[in-house]
Amino acid sequence: MIVFIITALIKITLLIKLVKLEDDPTVFFNRFKNNFHRVYFNPYSEQKGYANFLKNMNEVKKLNEEHPGRVIAYQLNRYADLDPADIKEHFGIDISPYDHVEDEKEAIARREKQHKFLEEMHLYDLNEVEDLYEEWVKRFGKANFTKKLEQTIHYYRFVKTVVETNKKNFAGQNVKLGADADVLKEPDQYFYG
Known part of the structure; x- marks a missing residue:
């Protein structure tokens, strides 16, 4: 019984860490850059990436607030620093800067099986x-x-x-x-x- 409770608490904590956004967007953006090995060619491209990241992060926060207390959540992915409209205009493809996850298993699976970089x-x-x-x-x-x-x-x-x-x-x-x-x-x- 204790093992079951501990396992459940670990899973809940893990899910919260996966979908919770940091209070300081700069810290979260730096973590995003490190996790996804994002390199910007100049300060302008990094500023644009940061602005897109903030916009997408706020959208994820809003979506998560619309579903309080439910397991369904939204989490940023490696396209979080891109503007989907720009990508549609340049390449004719639709991307989403965040993923919709149903449970902690799906959240972990999406983090392990990452989207490809557009540059790849x-x-x-x-x-x-x-x-x-x-x-x-x-x-x-x-x-x-x-x-x-x-x-x-x-x-x-x-x-x-x-x-x-x-x-x-x-x-x-x-x-x-x-x-x-x-x-x-x-x-x-x-x-x-």
């Missing part, structure tokens, strides 16, 4: 897609379309393929852009009528 994945930046398209055309010897409409349609298909490729790479698949990246998969895919 081969993602194409949508802000650089025009240059990527030009390189791709040269690499695969694609015909230079003479009609502006054909060129636009194939370019849009290429952009859509880049987003699909990013989503697959984010999901853990190792996908690269192939020679068919601009091939329309449906007739009149980009026409409205």
